[in-house]
Amino acid sequence: MTREGLAELHAALRKSATRNTAVACYQNDGRRRMRLLWIVGARGRFSADGAVAVRTSRRFVRRAAETPLWLRCVCLLAQAAALVHDLGKYSAYFQNKLRDPKMLRDDVRHEWISVCLLRALRQGASWQEAWQVLHDDAALNVVIKRPTGPGSRAYHAPATALEAIDFLVASHHLLFSGGEDGGSVPSVEASHVRSKNVPQDYSQPHESLPKDIWKNFQRLESKLSALSETLQGKEHTEFWWACLILARAALIFADHTVSARAYPTPLDDGTSAANTRFVENKRVLNQPLRWHLTEVAHVAANAAWRMGQLTQSTAGPLEGLQEASVASITEPADEASRYHWQNLAADALARWRLDNPDTPCLVFNMAGTGSGKTRMNLRAACILSRDAAPRCSIALNLRSLTLQTGHSLQSDLGILPADMATVIGDGVTQRLFDWAKRAENIDDRDVVESEIMCSGDSGPLPAWMEPFWRTERERVIVGSPLLVSTIDFLDAAGRPDRQGHHVKALLRLMTADLVLDEVDGYEPEALVAVLRLVQLSAFFGRNIVCSSATLSQATADAVHVAWISGQKLRHALTQEADAPPALSGIAVIDDNLAPEVLVFDNKSAAFSEWYAKRMRDMTSHLQRMPSLRRAFLQPVEPSIQGFQIAVLEAVQRLHTENAWEFSSGRQISFGLVRVANINGAVATARSLAQALPHAHVACYHSGDWRISRFHKERRLDHLLTRKRGNAHILADKEMRGLVARATKPQVPFIVVATPVEEVGRDHDFDWAVIEPSSAQSIVQVAGRVNRHRLVFCDNAHNIAVLRYNLRHCKNCEQGTKDTRAFIFPGYEGKRQVKRYKEHDLAQLLPWQAEALTIDAGLRLGGGSDFAIADDTAIATRVTRFFGADSDGGEGLFSRSPIDAFRMSATPYEQTPLRNRAGRKQLWRMQLEGENALYFRWDEDSHGASWVHNKHEMLEEKAAPNAWLALSPPEMESLCHEAGIWPEEGLQAELTSYNTKDDSFIYDLGFGIRRIT
Secondary structure, three states: OOHHHHHHHHHHHHHHOOOOOEEEEEEEEEOOEEEEEEEEEOHHHEOOOOOEOOOOOOOOOOOOOOOOHHHHHHHHHHHHHHHHOOHHHHEHHHHHHHHOOOOOOOOEOHHHHHHHHHHHHHOOOOHHHHHHHHHOHHHHHOOOOOEOOOOOOOEEOOOOHHHHHHHHHHOOOOOEEOOOOOOOOOEOEOOOEOOOOOOHHHHOEOOOOOHHHHHHHHHHHHHHHHHOOOOOOHHHHHHHHHHHHHHHHHHHHHHHHHHOOOOOOOOOOOOOEOOEEEEOOEEEEOOEHHHHHHHHHHHHHHHHHHHHHHHHOOOOOOOOOOHHHHHHHOOOOOOOOOOOHHHHHHHHHHHHHHHOOOOOEEEEEOOOOOOOHHHHHHHHHHHHOOOOOOOEEEEEOOHHHHHHHHHHHHHHHOOOHHHEEEEOOOHHHHHHHHHHOOOOOOOOOOOOOOOOOEEEOOOOOOOOOHHHOOOHHHHHHHHOOEEEEEHHHHHHHHOHHHOHHHHHHHHHHHOOEEEEEOOOOOOHHHHHHHHHHHHHHHHOOOOEEEEOOOOOHHHHHHHHHHHHHHHHHHHHHHOOOOOOOOOEEEEEEOOOOOOEEEEEOOOHHHHHHHHHHHHHHHHHHHHOOOOOOEEEEEOOOOOHHHHHHHHHHHHHHHHHHHOEEEEOOEEEEEEEEEOOOHHHHHHHHHHHHHHOOOOEEEEEOOOOOHHHHHHHHHHHHHHOOOOOOOHHHHOOHHHHHHHHOOOOOEEEEEEEEOHHHOOOOOOOEOEEEEOOOOHHHHHHHHOOEOOOOOOOOOOOOOEEEEOOOHHHHHHHHOOOOOOOOOOOOOOOOOOOOOOOOOOOHHHHOOOEOOEEEOOHHHOOOOOOHHHHHHHHHHHHHHOOOOOEOOOOOEOHHHOOOOEHHHHEOHHHHHOOOOOOOOEEEEEEEEEEOOEEEEEEEEEEOOEEEEEEOOOOEEEEOOOOOEOOOOOHHHHHHHHHHHOOOHHHHOEEEEEEOOOOOOOEEEEOOOEEEEOO
């Protein structure tokens, strides 16, 4: 049977598999040896060599060790909180609300009423008396009472069993609100209490509290308090916070799954209901509240126990990579190839794992451009895995790279299709879904959850887990052994304010090792979001691989702080108070130096010193290597016109130095012009197209129609993959036609691109002109030059660095030359950061004889004043959350005791993964005959629809030499060819930064830009 046929058979079997299925496929290697390729269904039925048990017997064996104390605490905490989580729904107001079809806005949320009732009942109040606490302002508005010390403004998180229960009940739908100051106290104002005058019907119970509910709650609370008697007080906030991570996930899980059930019999009007559902488009009462509380408590306790087991067991119920996939991933590289360094790294990691079988490991993969980091990341994860079969999540920064990376891993590494899935969430689809589902949930007012778009396959999930996932596609997220995803999905694991998505991402994070690609490619606030994932992965005992060729000291220190804070949290949960501190492995691997894998305790100083020395050694090694990317400084007269003139001069010089013969009498080159922002990129593309009519100019950025961007990426991926030279370019039909029709012997092909080009795209340009935003941006763009061919530069140049960036030129024109320039993107632009002393690249980079070799050393170990300024800015913005400031104060997310501010949504909103500045606008183009009409998706209180907009989307004719530019009819045709609806392919998601809607110009050659 062929490999393709076998893959098809495998896929077919998986689609029809049930819990009783068990099919194995072996390859006969001769000499009576059988090699396992894959198993569908119950994997424990087969041995590695094909033996199958013909009969089995079972015998009960008492477990040697009982359930650990921490897990019992987590289960009791989830169960107790679940039993009272909706007491506030017993109010006459809420019951009337369920029966009233009108949408009502709560003055006090039911979960906060539950907490207020709970506190009053604990104090001995009767059921009727407890409700009157809602009219006591002091009782209604107090979240937590104790500061950490005399005169301190900082409050700490729950430190007792009772406080943990209260927080769990209050936060099962949303977190508290909070101030801007990291030491402030979380508040119920605006989040849970929206009116100072609570109406009377809020404080009138609809019926009596069932005695069994309160009796069972008291029993559970007393049991939890007794069990944790020695774990009370602020020195134990880490223990309770660790418990809350699991217990809160279990409660949300239980509440969602139970609420989704349809109660079998109609409710009497006098019965208190928990929620409603739709029957034949009519809203009817669904579950009795008493039944709902009891069921949620039962499911929450079970889910808490199951989640606890997931964090501890190496032989969990979820499938891992099959042996054939692991064998393919870990296959040694050819010793004669440039990838042979991977074998040394793999051997070092394997030896370390053998010596440290139970220790988690943090790996920094710093191999250079084009050296196979992606493959080595996964190989390292497989080698270090402590699971019975490896499970891994690969988190990527750019959405456009998810499918590309997934396809590359599957085709290059031979991973079985059934072992891998991709999350392909799409912003356009998500916005439409969000609006369609925006009808407010009057029962609970949860945040609307959009469907997670996935492709791939998944094995069977444990029975307890299945009800939580709405669709088969979503089940792939947790079930797939290898998940290739945008980091946007996993980000929800570190966002407890994301509710259901938070739990889904958390389940994935706790059951798979984590690979973070290009971890230094994030803005500092976004990096904080990534660090929360590092912290949680460490808490769950997982291995982490951080991949980047330019991982600076500041970023590495921040990752390490997050890592050890997660280790401390795990230690606080699972170990005795007097146990020695936890140890963890730290590895640095790359293609230049010998790999190092060491064991560290929870001290940051030792790691920082070790890493700094490693960076010095790497920089010294790189300085001795032949130059692959040699730059000159391009003079810039600091004005907008001067900027465009400088770009033109640099382009002409670089083409002259790097052009190569395409055909007799014709020379071409492929050049990249990196411009920081879309408007600047479009303006630069038009300027170059006008000044160089013999050149072919493309413009690549995110402000484009979806099908147009797809076309550009597809063509560039083909042309600029030059691992085997230029033969495919010489044979390309379009290229041959363009060169043949050229009016001059010199034919430059120029791509003007924003930063979407510089991370993750595997392109090999002949040369690049760089508008700098940071030292990182210079190194990243340079990595797209000479990437595959690796031709030594000698005395030639293939990179030009502009002396000033466009923002500085604009500032000079406006008479504000000292205004911040390295912003949006860049690290200079936050109020906590001091303005850089220089914006002159002649001063910021270490030029020697008017030239500069650009490699990772420029970014590492203080390789330039630019890098030092960037590191200082990053550290200033990140250490507020992870790390220690100049006064020794610990960051919010790594602080002990746990700061109460983490109970609010504010710190998570302050550090989003994606900068939400500006408003997203969705546009669609529609062809009618020869004309294109433009529609904007408009939303208001009356609904939403596509609105024809004649005034805010203008057209500009394409330049005659615009390259890779499709006309609207060509785009529509490509949509049909690609099998997607034009209504989808001819959409663009644009950003407006004004209070009123921006207007846009669609340049038919270079894409869409804002009118400023």
